[in-house]
Amino acid sequence: MTVHEMAKTLELTPLSVTDGEREFSGVYIGDLLSWVMGRAKSDNVWITIMSNINIVAVASLADVACIILAEGVTVDENVRTTAEAKGINLYSSEKTAYELASMLARIDV
Amino acid sequence: MNEAVKLHFLVDGEDFTSAGQASVQVKKSLRQLGISPEIIRKVSIAMYEGEINMVIHAGGGEADVVIYEDRIEIDLIDHGPGIANIDLAMQEGFSTAPDNIRSLGFGAGMGLPNMKRYTDSMKIDSELGKGTRILMTVNL
Numbered sequence: 095m096t097v098h099e100m101a102k103t104l105e106l107t108p109l110s111v112t113d114g115e116r117e118f119s120g121v122y123i124g125d126l127l128s129w130v131m132g133r134a135k136s137d138n139v140w141i142t143i144m145s146n147i148n149i150v151a152v153a154s155l156a157d158v159a160c161i162i163l164a165e166g167v168t169v170d171e172n173v174r175t176t177a178e179a180k181g182i183n184l185y186s187s188e189k190t191a192y193e194l195a196s197m198l199a200r201i202d203v
Numbered sequence: 204m205n206e207a208v209k210l211h212f213l214v215d216g217e218d219f220t221s222a223g224q225a226s227v228q229v230k231k232s233l234r235q236l237g238i239s240p241e242i243i244r245k246v247s248i249a250m251y252e253g254e255i256n257m258v259i260h261a262g263g264g265e266a267d268v269v270i271y272e273d274r275i276e277i278d279l280i281d282h283g284p285g286i287a288n289i290d291l292a293m294q295e296g297f298s299t300a301p302d303n304i305r306s307l308g309f310g311a312g313m314g315l316p317n318m319k320r321y322t323d324s325m326k327i328d329s330e331l332g333k334g335t336r337i338l339m340t341v342n343l
């Protein structure tokens with residue numbers, strides 16, 4: 095399934111969508127950046143509440159399909175524009191990480 | 204590819220918001236050279252962890268990346284405080300990162316272990332008060 099279709103199903107708020115057609119597979123949840131670097135896999139959806147600028151580089155290098163900011167976390171405008179510039183799909187949601195993950199478990203086949 | 208490709212970066216120790224730029228640039232260069240995605244991911248993650256460490260723990264430094272026909276070498280040099288106990292620093296969970304850095308999501312003590320995991324060899328030379336040099340190799 096594409097990131098765009100997933101985002102529609104989960105009713106995510108798009109903050110930066112540079113490649114909505116990218117296929118995702120699997121999910122990683124975490125806020126400690128070196129854990130994400132060590133454990134997230136390519137093409138994962140990454141769910142976090144960490145919202146500082148460094149998440150953009152981490153998403154790029156770990157090669158995740160998109161970031162979802164859970165629990166209504168917001169980002170500064172420069173994080174959003176950097177994500178756009180670096181080609182990172184970034185969404186936000188009022189849902190908890192658990193709610194997002196259980197919805198993803200139903201659609202990620 | 205007959206000639207080795209050499210990349211050199213100055214890693215700014217002041218500017219925390221742009222930390223990781225050298226690694227992102229290396230990722231781009233490797234992609235242009237047609238290196239496989241798995242190798243690119245290993246090299247750029249290992250380099251990012253090293254780059255961030257130089258920014259957080261050592262006030263910046265220099266990075267050299269050389270792409271040979273059979274391997275990629277990443278050489279990180281800083282003139283920071285050095286690492287007192289390398290075996291301890293290599294353990295998962297060991298970190299001396301201050302609270303303001305932890306609040307940004309760093310300081311899990313997983314950076315050096317990740318560098319080891321994602322590379323085929325890793326050598327640390329460090330002297331207290333002088334600095335740290337980390338040489339990593341990823342085989343192609």
Ligand SMILES: Nc1ncnc2c1ncn2[C@@H]1O[C@H](COP(=O)(O)OP(=O)(O)OP(=O)(O)O)[C@@H](O)[C@H]1O
Pocket residue numbers: 128129252256257259260261281283284285286292293297298299300308309310311312313314315316335
């Ligand atoms: N270049 C360096 N100069 C001085 N000390 C360093 C350097 N790199 C690492 N260290 C020391 O080794 C410890 C462990 O490093 P490591 O990268 O594993 O964890 P961290 O940077 O504290 O947290 P994380 O990488 O998970 O964000 C650091 O907390 C620091 O004390």
Ligand SMILES: [Mg+2]
Pocket residue numbers: 128252255256310313314315
């Ligand atoms: Mg580190």
